Structure formats: C-alpha cells, structure tokens
Amino acid sequence: MQLKYILSVLVCSLSLSSFSQEDEVIFSVNNEPTTTSEFLRVYNKNLSIVSDDSQKGIKNYLELYVNYKLKVKQAKDLGLDTVTAYKKELETYKRQLMEPYLKDDAFVSKLVKEAYERGLVEKKASHILVKLPQMVKDTMTAYEKIAEARAAILNGGAFDDIAKQYSDDESAKSNDGNLGYFSVFDMVYPFENAVYNAKKGEVSNIFKTRFGYHIVMLHDTRKALGELQASHIMIKTDSAESRDRIDAIYKELLSGTKSFEQIAKEESDDKFSGEKGGDLGRFGSGRMVKEFEEVVFSLKEEGAISKPFETQFGWHIVKLVKKYPVESFEKQENELTAKVKRGDRASIVSNSIVHKIKNNYEVTVNKKALEPFINGTWRTIELNDELLTVRDMSVSQLVLKDFLEDKEYAEFELEKFKNAQILEYYKAHLEETNPEYAAIYREYKEGLLLFELLQEKVWNKAKDTVAIKDFYDKNRIKYTEGEFNEIRGEVSNDYQNYLEKEWIKKLHSTYNVIVNEEVVLKLIEDKQ
Known part of the structure; x- marks a missing residue:
C-alpha cells in the first residue's frame, strides 16, 4: 500500500524548527510529530522479529509505523484513552515500570557495603x-x-x-x-x-x-563470631532426677556406645529437634539464650561435645557440628543485596534515587505556614496554606498533616517530608527527563490503546461467521483447495487482513500525513 505523502517543504521546516538536527521529525499525523529517534528505536528493536524481509527496509517499516500512528491517533480521537478501565490498567503498569528508575544503584551498593562491614x-x-x-x-x-x-x-x-x-x-x-x-x-x-x-x-x-x-x-x-550448626540434648528441670539423667546421658556419650544423634532421639525432652538427632540448624550469636550461646560458641573443634549445663529451659549437652566463619564481601555480596532489597531497608532502597537528585531541586519552605507544626497547634486548627514549593510544584500544609499521621513534628520528619515531595516531583516529570522511560511508557500506552481499537475494528468483526462466509463467496476464485468448512481458518485470517487494509485506507483519507523525505533518504544512506 502506498502512503499518502503530502510533501511540503514549508510545513516540514516549521515542524523541524524546535528539534535538533540529531532528532529531526521524520513524519507527522495531523501536525503531531514523530521524531527520528523514536522511529529508529522502534525500528531497531523490532527488526529481528519482522518475518517478512520485504518489510525490513527503512521505507517499508516506515509505512508500517505510519499506519500504527494513524491507529493511535484515531484511538485518541475516539476518547479510548479516557476510559476508566484503560486509565486504571495504565496506572498500574506505570507504577511497575517506574520502580527501577526510583532506585539509585550506587546508594544500594552503599547499603550493601554498610551491611557487610557491620556484619564483621x-x-x-x-x-x-x-x-x-x-x-x-x-x-x-x-x-x-x-x-x-x-x-x-x-x-x-x-x-x-x-x-x-x-x-x-x-x-x-x-x-x-x-x-x-x-x-x-x-x-x-x-x-x-x-x-x-x-x-x-x-x-x-x-x-x-x-x-x-x-x-x-x-x-x-x-x-563477629560467625555462624555455626549445632545439635543438643535437653532434659527439662521439672523433677529432682533431671541432673542425674543429664549426667547419665553425658557418661553414655563419653563411652561411645551410642551416637549423639541416637541418644537425642531417645532421650531429649526437646522433641522437635530430638526427631532430627538434636539438630538445631545454622545460627549466629544473639539467636539463643545467653548461657546456651556462651557454651556452644566456646567449643573449638567440629564434633566437640560440651559438659552438661543449665539454662532457663533445662539441662543441655551440645555438639558442635560445623563452623561457618564470616566470609569475604565477594562471597556474601549477592545474599546481602537480596537482604537489603527485601528487608526493612527495602522502603529506603525503593526510593533511593532521592538521595542522588535532591540537591538538584530547590525546595522553598514557607516559615509562617510551618509555625503550627513547630508550636504543636497543627492538629487543632484549620490548615490550607502553601507550606513549601519544589520548583513549580506547590505543597499545602494538609499534605504534611497527612504525612505525619500519628507522629510528632520534628526537624527530621520535615526532612523526610521534603524528600518525599522531591520524589513526587521527580516521578511526575520522569517522562520529560528520562528518554528511555518515556519511550517504554509511550509504547505500552499506545499498544494498550490499539488493543481496544483492534478489538472493535478487526477482531470482533472477524468472528462473524456470516461475514466470513460472504467474504469467502466473493473471493471463491482464490479458494480452490477446499470447501468453506475445511479452510475456514485460512479464510478468517484473510478476512481479518482485508478488514485491516480497508481500515488503514480510511485512516489515510481521514488524517493528514506529512513525511520528511530528506530525513528518510538520510536514514537509508546511513543504513547502507
């Protein structure tokens, strides 16, 4: 299909006046421009998945992309981008897409390094x-x-x-x-x-x-003592014979007639670990009561068995199974990173970009509007004044009130609040400041719009058995290898393609497409 080119040097030059030479307008639909960078990004991204070699050239792919933009234009004109379900799904995707752009890798690395050093x-x-x-x-x-x-x-x-x-x-x-x-x-x-x-x-x-x-x-x-794996035998101190029992077990262990694991299964009052031969798993300091920890960490050799000792839970004998000394940063880095991202540091990590960008944003605080928070009257008086601005964004006192909830006002709370507002401003303007994010978000937004429009213009119509049969009858000369019921899938596919071509013809007659031929020729030359 040939594009309806309307070549106008004057219009193109006007359209290009606001763009740099590196990002010229390659075409426009009703004066809505598409830049070279946008076209090349999509072209290079999708080149490998275009099955028809004839469509891989710049001009042929440009035709496909113009048709795509025509459909997007009609979807917007029909108001499909204002439908509640569409806006809700788009907002959900936007939040998910934005997450990686709110994290500062350098800050995350700093937290991981901090965790390692503290763990020493x-x-x-x-x-x-x-x-x-x-x-x-x-x-x-x-x-x-x-x-x-x-x-x-x-x-x-x-x-x-x-x-x-x-x-x-x-x-x-x-x-x-x-x-x-x-x-x-x-x-x-x-x-x-x-x-x-x-x-x-x-x-x-x-x-x-x-x-x-x-x-x-x-x-x-x-x-740091590192971690270790240990087993124990425990006798509750609920009878006068408890000490005698643990001493008898200790003597039996020293005699070697039975293994530690066997005796734990038979004698230990800790039935949970006893079923596993007394195994307590792997743990570090601070996980056991003080008396237990002191004894088990004092054992030097793997396989060593302690003398009987008492804690608030009863009498114990412990066996050191294995020691796990503190490993190097390189060996721990992946595990530490996972802990930093999923633990209670996660909320800091998820918005860590603010630590990188905060100095780039001017925040002006209205000191008079802050006074009710300082003197403690903010819970009882009416609040509606502008509290601060982040560049051109105004933030009222009510936003700080909601932010504080049950907390008392303090200087550090104000700093947290200012950071939160900087982050909100950053998120609101991310499309303007991050080309990669803007491109990915635009592709999804337009693709979601087209899904709804294709349903209406092509897919739903292609399910109409009467219409498909009528198409078959009108094009019977093409179908010589079978009756309708035998080749219905093929006919349905052809009918769908026919509907889309007719739709595109109508779009070209409805909207004004202007292609900058000079830019197209330049791209073709650069590709050769």
Missing part, C-alpha cells in the same frame, strides 16, 4: 522501649515518658534499674533491658543504626521504630 562485628547493648499508644493524641505522652527515662539515666540512675521501671519491653523484667550481642539484620534498621552509631557507655538520643520510642546504651563491640 557484634554489638552488645541495652534498650528501653516505650510503645506508641493507639490514640494519636497520646503520642506526646509516650515521648515524654521516654524522655523522662533518659533524663533519669543522665542524672545518675542505673540503666538496668530505669529499664525495669520504664520499659514496655516485657523481657526487661528479667534481663534489665540487656539484649546481649547481636549483629546486622538482627534488629529493625532504625534500631540497628542507633546502636552502630552509638558510643560505648553513653545513652543515645531518643529514636523511633515501628514498635515505639527507644533509647539504647552500647556496652561492648566484639569481632
């Missing part, structure tokens, strides 16, 4: 937790309670005594708030940050996690 050591710390109440208005009460606990320690109170008095962590009653040794990924990320940035013997500033407000005190830092 273990921290011993105590904490006090004040849980957040359900009612928003009581948030300040929780903050005042944790602040009172911190002040008591700074005024000379012992951390363990204050923990018993103030902490909402039930374990504080038995461990005085002491969490023992732990390492990277053992705690939620904000808590981990507070501990790894703390100075030994000092009380931290108040910080918040999803569990509530905390303060911590760092007691010690030691080299």
Whole structure:
C-alpha cells in the first residue's frame, strides 16, 4: 500500500524548527510529530522479529509505523484513552515500570557495603522501649515518658534499674533491658543504626521504630563470631532426677556406645529437634539464650561435645557440628543485596534515587505556614496554606498533616517530608527527563490503546461467521483447495487482513500525513 505523502517543504521546516538536527521529525499525523529517534528505536528493536524481509527496509517499516500512528491517533480521537478501565490498567503498569528508575544503584551498593562491614562485628547493648499508644493524641505522652527515662539515666540512675521501671519491653523484667550481642539484620534498621552509631557507655538520643520510642546504651563491640550448626540434648528441670539423667546421658556419650544423634532421639525432652538427632540448624550469636550461646560458641573443634549445663529451659549437652566463619564481601555480596532489597531497608532502597537528585531541586519552605507544626497547634486548627514549593510544584500544609499521621513534628520528619515531595516531583516529570522511560511508557500506552481499537475494528468483526462466509463467496476464485468448512481458518485470517487494509485506507483519507523525505533518504544512506 502506498502512503499518502503530502510533501511540503514549508510545513516540514516549521515542524523541524524546535528539534535538533540529531532528532529531526521524520513524519507527522495531523501536525503531531514523530521524531527520528523514536522511529529508529522502534525500528531497531523490532527488526529481528519482522518475518517478512520485504518489510525490513527503512521505507517499508516506515509505512508500517505510519499506519500504527494513524491507529493511535484515531484511538485518541475516539476518547479510548479516557476510559476508566484503560486509565486504571495504565496506572498500574506505570507504577511497575517506574520502580527501577526510583532506585539509585550506587546508594544500594552503599547499603550493601554498610551491611557487610557491620556484619564483621557484634554489638552488645541495652534498650528501653516505650510503645506508641493507639490514640494519636497520646503520642506526646509516650515521648515524654521516654524522655523522662533518659533524663533519669543522665542524672545518675542505673540503666538496668530505669529499664525495669520504664520499659514496655516485657523481657526487661528479667534481663534489665540487656539484649546481649547481636549483629546486622538482627534488629529493625532504625534500631540497628542507633546502636552502630552509638558510643560505648553513653545513652543515645531518643529514636523511633515501628514498635515505639527507644533509647539504647552500647556496652561492648566484639569481632563477629560467625555462624555455626549445632545439635543438643535437653532434659527439662521439672523433677529432682533431671541432673542425674543429664549426667547419665553425658557418661553414655563419653563411652561411645551410642551416637549423639541416637541418644537425642531417645532421650531429649526437646522433641522437635530430638526427631532430627538434636539438630538445631545454622545460627549466629544473639539467636539463643545467653548461657546456651556462651557454651556452644566456646567449643573449638567440629564434633566437640560440651559438659552438661543449665539454662532457663533445662539441662543441655551440645555438639558442635560445623563452623561457618564470616566470609569475604565477594562471597556474601549477592545474599546481602537480596537482604537489603527485601528487608526493612527495602522502603529506603525503593526510593533511593532521592538521595542522588535532591540537591538538584530547590525546595522553598514557607516559615509562617510551618509555625503550627513547630508550636504543636497543627492538629487543632484549620490548615490550607502553601507550606513549601519544589520548583513549580506547590505543597499545602494538609499534605504534611497527612504525612505525619500519628507522629510528632520534628526537624527530621520535615526532612523526610521534603524528600518525599522531591520524589513526587521527580516521578511526575520522569517522562520529560528520562528518554528511555518515556519511550517504554509511550509504547505500552499506545499498544494498550490499539488493543481496544483492534478489538472493535478487526477482531470482533472477524468472528462473524456470516461475514466470513460472504467474504469467502466473493473471493471463491482464490479458494480452490477446499470447501468453506475445511479452510475456514485460512479464510478468517484473510478476512481479518482485508478488514485491516480497508481500515488503514480510511485512516489515510481521514488524517493528514506529512513525511520528511530528506530525513528518510538520510536514514537509508546511513543504513547502507
């Protein structure tokens, strides 16, 4: 099919005036331009999947692409891009497509490296937790309670005594708030940050996690012990004979008459591990109670068996099965990266691009509009003023109110809010600033539009048995190798192609197509 070329040097020169020489307009449909870069991107991308060699040339593929754009133009003119179902599906795809563009690989690498370096050591710390109440208005009460606990320690109170008095962590009653040794990924990320940035013997500033407000005190830092695999035999301390039983088992182990695994199956009161020969799997420090951990990590050789010892759960004998020392960064990198992306660092990773771009965006804060948040009246007064701007985007006080929800206003919350608004601005203008994203999104958007239009113009009509039979009868001379029922699939396919060709003819008579022949010739020459 020949294109309806309307060659006009004047029109082309006007259309090209706003584009660089490297990205000239190759054609337009009703004055809507398609640039050379867009055409070449699609051409090069689809060249390998074009089965007909005759369509692989620049001119032939240009004809296909003009026809494609004509269909897109009609779909828009029919308002198919305003249909609710279309907009909903497009928005879902847009969110999915945008995800990789919101991540800064350099920032992710930094978090992975940080995780590795933190994993080289273990921290011993105590904490006090004040849980957040359900009612928003009581948030300040929780903050005042944790602040009172911190002040008591700074005024000379012992951390363990204050923990018993103030902490909402039930374990504080038995461990005085002491969490023992732990390492990277053992705690939620904000808590981990507070501990790894703390100075030994000092009380931290108040910080918040999803569990509530905390303060911590760092007691010690030691080299990471790595992980190990161990088995145990446990006898509950619920009778006077418990000590005698564990001693008898220990003697039997030393005699070698039965294996550790066999005795664990027969004697251990821990039935879950006992069924597996006492196997506890692989674990690191901080996963077991203190007394158990001290004994099992003190065993030097694989296969070594401890003497009987007691914990709150009963009497134990442990066997060291295998040691797993801390591996090199190269060996851990993939696993660490996966943990960073799926753990509670994920929310930071998913929007990490903001750390890279934030200095490129001017954020102006209206200090007067910020005052209600600083003085605490923002929950009780009417808010509707402009709070800040990100370039030309205005953000009202109400947006910050929704952002804070049950949180108290603080400087760090304002910084988080500003980052969130920078990210919103970046997302809203991503099509303008990222050509790759814009091209992929445009292709999907147009393809989704055409799907709806093809349904109406071709596919649904091609299902009409009467119409297909009529087409067969009118073109009977072409079909000499079978009756209609025998070759219906072939006839249906031909009828579909006929419908599309007739549709394209009508589109060319409806819309004004202008092709820049000079640009086309230049592309042909460059390809040769």
